[in-house]
Every structure is written in structure tokens, then in C-alpha cells.
Amino acid sequence: MTDTTQQRLSLAVSTVVFALRPHLRTGRLTVWLPLVRRIREPYDGLWALPGGPLEDDQDLAASARATLARTTGLAPRYLEQLYAFGDVDRSPGARVVSIVYWTLVRPDEDAQAIDGENVEWFPADDVCGLAFDHDVIVRYALDRLRAKITYSPIAHAFLTDEFTLAQLREVYEAVLGRRLDPANFRRQILAQGTVEPTGRHLTGTSHRPPALYRSNLARPRATLTIEETA
Amino acid sequence: MTDTTQQRLSLAVSTVVFALRPHLRTGRLTVWLPLVRRIREPYDGLWALPGGPLEDDQDLAASARATLARTTGLAPRYLEQLYAFGDVDRSPGARVVSIVYWTLVRPDEDAQAIDGENVEWFPADDVCGLAFDHDVIVRYALDRLRAKITYSPIAHAFLTDEFTLAQLREVYEAVLGRRLDPANFRRQILAQGTVEPTGRHLTGTSHRPPALYRSNLARPRATLTIEETA
DNA sequence: GGTGCATAGTGTCAGGAGCACCTTAAGGAA
DNA sequence: TTCCTTAAGGTGCTCCTGACACTATGCACC
Numbered sequence: 001m002t003d004t005t006q007q008r009l010s011l012a013v014s015t016v017v018f019a020l021r022p023h024l025r026t027g028r029l030t031v032w033l034p035l036v037r038r039i040r041e042p043y044d045g046l047w048a049l050p051g052g053p054l055e056d057d058q059d060l061a062a063s064a065r066a067t068l069a070r071t072t073g074l075a076p077r078y079l080e081q082l083y084a085f086g087d088v089d090r091s092p093g094a095r096v097v098s099i100v101y102w103t104l105v106r107p108d109e110d111a112q113a114i115d116g117e118n119v120e121w122f123p124a125d126d127v128c129g130l131a132f133d134h135d136v137i138v139r140y141a142l143d144r145l146r147a148k149i150t151y152s153p154i155a156h157a158f159l160t161d162e163f164t165l166a167q168l169r170e171v172y173e174a175v176l177g178r179r180l181d182p183a184n185f186r187r188q189i190l191a192q193g194t195v196e197p198t199g200r201h202l203t204g205t206s207h208r209p210p211a212l213y214r215s216n217l218a219r220p221r222a223t224l225t226i227e228e229t230a
Numbered sequence: 231m232t233d234t235t236q237q238r239l240s241l242a243v244s245t246v247v248f249a250l251r252p253h254l255r256t257g258r259l260t261v262w263l264p265l266v267r268r269i270r271e272p273y274d275g276l277w278a279l280p281g282g283p284l285e286d287d288q289d290l291a292a293s294a295r296a297t298l299a300r301t302t303g304l305a306p307r308y309l310e311q312l313y314a315f316g317d318v319d320r321s322p323g324a325r326v327v328s329i330v331y332w333t334l335v336r337p338d339e340d341a342q343a344i345d346g347e348n349v350e351w352f353p354a355d356d357v358c359g360l361a362f363d364h365d366v367i368v369r370y371a372l373d374r375l376r377a378k379i380t381y382s383p384i385a386h387a388f389l390t391d392e393f394t395l396a397q398l399r400e401v402y403e404a405v406l407g408r409r410l411d412p413a414n415f416r417r418q419i420l421a422q423g424t425v426e427p428t429g430r431h432l433t434g435t436s437h438r439p440p441a442l443y444r445s446n447l448a449r450p451r452a453t454l455t456i457e458e459t460a
Numbered sequence: 461g462g463t464g465c466a467t468a469g470t471g472t473c474a475g476g477a478g479c480a481c482c483t484t485a486a487g488g489a490a
Numbered sequence: 491t492t493c494c495t496t497a498a499g500g501t502g503c504t505c506c507t508g509a510c511a512c513t514a515t516g517c518a519c520c
Contacts, residue, residue: 008286011241011327056238056325060316084314084329086290095286097241097329099314166467184508186469191506207467208515396497414479416498421477437496438486 014051043131244281273361308387
């Protein structure tokens, strides 16, 4: 940190974007992510994570947001640093250190997404053959998502302000890839106090109207996350 | 990541080093860390984390190890990436992104530590007034240590190959800052299967000789850590 | 309007994990 | 031999979790 000699390496910021969309065959919610087709060497034509070089006057998280807005039109609220990847040989012909963020996209945010010419969404579990070491990065982000959802209320970040417990459960089921008992799920969520009822109910269903809840920020969980200012 | 235009920013790698040493007053084990006195602007004369610029031909972890060896003489086995700090204004007069590692030092490794002229060890909880944003970094590393010790067997990294359960418990008590029930601690540790008895016993104590254990790597825990090659 | 159906929400119970506390084991020191 | 200290194991209580039965409440259909 003391010496600031000019270095021959460059610093990039990339982001793994997760959104929940129905699976093409089964129709059940699954984790999807957008990728960008590379239009130059190295790895010309392959898919890669959205990202770009860090600008001098930008904080790390701001850089991630700027790239996301430019490539996918997304402006997600939840954004967290994932890891810094910096092996010497990870980018042919250049030394690039990538600081990777990951983000969760709500349905209303997802609706704003614009698929550019070279942007396409893929089911996260099927992704492979990406440029650079991005296969490893995506897998790492998925592991982090699945681990963190078990001890932190990040599932809310996949939902709009008001949601039913069934919707929240669907998020957990989509991320974890297995069904959960509705009764026990309800008890667990209510016990941890991360949601509170709004008093309103969802209508228009062909069955008993479920109660609506909102995320309860009054009792923030003690996470290790360093908050990224939006 | 695509564009690799030459940037006016530099990349540094720093490390938060944790070792357990007796507290000066109480004599109980506490978390200590080494700091380096800055000998140039900015923050000339203040204490800072050991670190240095990233070399072109060095992986991130290798850079952390090299700086550690140079400044403190330490060659710890456990090394893990902590976070990348890159706010625009964190270093006066220059744009420096620091990728920070954290490491745990065993007593036998700690014995190799050489306190250079401008290196001094401090109790981790008392540290403040450091250069740059290093106060924040140290606090973040401490939080991570205390969180991770509760769900991952990293406590072993503070001990030599053979240890008693009482020694392992002392590590937990030092890190968490509170006493633990010996009987329940024993059951929990043995239940999770991260240690195995060596069959040998510690002798020379003025009481019943405790059994010696070793870390059981045969059943590695599913952690999210990306292994850093030594 | 009655009946069936789907989902919301509650109750119950067995098994397991964690915790506080008690008992026994085994060595050293006097 | 006796006493002291810590290791190591046992006991019972409580809470959590998972499995599953049961009740509640809307809509669709006849």
C-alpha cells in the first residue's frame, strides 16, 4: 500500500447477476443470469460476465452498477462483493485482476431488463464454457448464494416490497433446488422475525387469500456484509 | 474486463495477521496482530497493515505471503482473502485498490516472527488510529474471524499438529471473548468430526493427562473458501 | 346455493441437538 | 494415603425441526 509505482496490470469489475425466472421445461422458478458475448480477442465470440475496467473516479460498487446499467439496463438494489480473482494467467496476454460483485434482481427490476444484441440470459446451473475463468466465478457465486440464503434473509432481495409466504418459499425452493414444507417454513420465517405482516391480503386467487408481508428492516441481521451505497 | 486501457490506479495487497498471545494484564489468550509503521507520506509515522504493491508476476495470495515474510518473517499456512477495498478517496493523492487477506498464525509459526524496527504487535481489539481505512479493515477481519470460527474449523489453524481439547477450547474462548462449558465443548467438537485422537496423552501436568488430538482433514468441511495455494 | 377443490394457516408429536449441571477418572503433591 | 485439580463422561431438560393431520376460506362448477 505504501509504494504506488505504476503497474502494468489493469483492474476490472464484473458482476454475477441472479434473477429468478421460470424454467423453460418444468415451468418452476430457477436461477438465471445474463451473459455478454465477447466481440474481441481474447475469447472472441464466447460468453462472459458483464463487466468493464475500473474508472479512476468510481468506487468499486459504482463501477459494477454502471456496467450493469449499460449492458443489461438493470439497476438492482442488492449488490455485494463476491471475490477478487487475480491469478497471473487468468487472462491471456494481459494481467487483469477482476473484482467480482454479485447481485439479486427483483421481478420488477427484472422487467426493466433489456436484452441487448449481445446479451442473453441462461439458467445458472447450465452455464459452462465461458471466457476467462468465469465458469469458476459463476459456480463460486452460486455456492455463495445457496450458502447465504440459509443464514441470512437475502431471499427478500428476490421479491418486491409486498409478498406472500408462498412466494418467499418459492424463492428458497428455486435457489436450494428442493421442496420445503409450507407449514414448517412458515414457522421458521415468522420465528426469525425478518418479515412482518402488512395487514393486507392478496386477492384474486382461486383459494383462500394469503396474507401479505414485508421485509422487516427494523431488526437487521448481524451480517458481515459491508453495505454498498446505492 | 474487456477493455484493458492503462489505468491511473495502483493495486496493493495487504494482510491482517492474527495470532493468539497472552494478554499483558490478565494473562489470558487474546487476539494480536502486527502493524508496520509508515515511513513516508501519506500518514507518515502512523501504524498500518503490512502490505505492498502487487507485482506483475505474482498471484494475489503469493503477494500477501511475500510481504509477510519480508516484514514480519512469518510464513503462515492459513491464508484467505478478506475483501477488496477500493473507495476513491481512501488514499490521499492516489487511487489505490487494496485486496486484503487475513491469516491465522500457529504458535510455532509465531515463534519465528521477527519484530523489525518498524513492526510491532498490538491486541486486535485495542487497535485504532491506523493509516488509511485500516481501522475499518481490522474490524471487518475481526468480525469475519469471530463469525467463521462458529461454523468452520479454522480454530485448528491457531494450533500445532497435536493439541488437547482444552487448548482448542482456549482458542475459541480467546476469539469469542467468553468462557465455554468444557463438557459441551468436547461433545460438539467430537460430534462434528473435525478432530481425531492421536492415541497419545499430554504428560507432565499436575492432573489427569488429557488426550491429544489432531486435525482431521479426511473429512473436509464444505466451506466456500477458495483454497489459496501455498 | 351447495359441493368440490386448492391453498392458507394451525396443531400435534416424535426425534434430535444443545445446554446446564452432576458424577466419575486419573494423575501429581504433600 | 489423602487431597486437589482437571479430564472425561452421564443425565435430564428445553427447544428446534421435520412429518403430517386438521381446520379455514376463497373460487369454480353444477
